[in-house]
Structures are given as C-alpha cells and as structure tokens.
Amino acid sequence: QVQLVQSGAEVKKPGSSVKVSCKTSGGTFSSYVISWVRQAPGQGLEWMGRIIPILGIPNYAQKFQGRVTMTADKSTSTAYMELSSLTSDDTAVYYCARETSGGLIFDYWGQGTLVTVSS
Amino acid sequence: EIVVTQSPATLSVSPGERATLSCRASQSVSSDLAWYQQKPGQAPRLLIYGASTRATGIPARFSGSGSGTEFTLTISGLQSEDFAVYYCQQYNHWGTFGQGTKVEVK
DSSP, X not given: OOEEEEOOOEEEOTTOOXXXXXXXXXXXXXXXXXXXXXXXXXXXXXXEEEEETTTTEEEEOGGGTTTEEEEEETTTTEEEEEEOSOOGXXXXXXXXXXXXXXXXXXXXXXXXXEXXXXX | OOOEEEEOSEEEEOTTSOEEEEEEEXXXXXTOEEXXXXXXXXXXXXXXXXXXXXXXXXXXXXXXXXXXXXXXXXXXSOOGGXXXXXXXXXXXXXXXXXXXXXXXXX
C-alpha cells in the first residue's frame, strides 16, 4: 500500500523559509511524480508544482516561481518542498500527493503539514 | 491559467436524495477533469478522473459527466458519509482547482 508521510507542523517568522518533507513507501519512488498542493485556512486547494524524482526535474506554478524549490532524495524515497520569503498569506496546510500515470491526477496524498507564519 | 469555477458554493440535500454539482473551465480541457472529496481535517480523496471514470474503490453512486468546459458530478442516494466538500480540478494544462462545493444536510 502506497503511503506518503509528511513532516510535522511548523511555525515560522515572516521573511523566513520552511522546508516540508514527504516520505513515501509501498511503491517505486523513482517511478513517481510528486506534486505539492496547499490549502489556506477555510479555503480551496492550490497546486504549487511537482517534482519528477527519477529526473530531479521540477515544474512550478507561475505564482510560486522564484520562491519555491522542490527536490527529491531517491536514497530515502523522500520529496521536499521549500518555500522562502514567507508572509502570513503562506499560512496553510501543505500536502504532497502522488500523480497517476495519467497526469496531474492525485491518487495518494500525505496527511498534510500545517505551516503557520506569524511574528 | 485556466480558471475553474464551481457552483453552487453550498448545496443542501436530504439523505437519500440526489446531489448535482457543476464545474466550468474557462477554456476547453477536453476530458481532463477530476473530482475530489474532502472531509474536515482530512486530505482530499480522488473520486473521478477523465471526467467520468471512477477511481478505485469509489461507489457507483458517484458519477461524472461532461467534456470541454462544462462538467457535472452526480451523487445518487446521498449517504451520511457523503456530506463533505467537493473539488473539481482540470489537469489539461498543469493543474487548477475550483473553489469547492460544500454538500450539507438539509
């Protein structure tokens, strides 16, 4: 059974960075594509970008270009998402999700990581 | 960017009745449309992809239809566990989600 387990909640100061991890198990990590989706409190879902671990190639949503870095460590089957220059608008639950072979369709999700940005 | 709009924002339905949710894309996405269910405190759950194909383990009371820019999710015979927020998502050009429809008990 595929599982995605994310790192714990974070509290950050404005202007700082946060790095969230997503450890996968139960499948072949190198064959995955991992996306990151965030959800502000009481709001909808927002796709941030994706990483293809076998290639190490990321694709970012335009909104986050220059501020987000997505990486993957094949040795530990873990994907990472780092977001910099944090503001209060970045307070959200951040999810990692596995894409199916059909494209940006997300069949398995992590449990979510709450990132709170507050002075 | 393709904008995805869902309606209504909230749908009040009695258990056992049918719920019809709508999703519109700002330009054609062919059949590259998925539906997710999200309950409070949980990650979204994939229901439908390819506009009409149920994901593994999804009950037959969930059905999707549409193509191009207009899509519908129908839940027939609503059960207690179906009261939740539903999101549609286009994946024809990267991925954008609608703002969600909350299905609540009438």
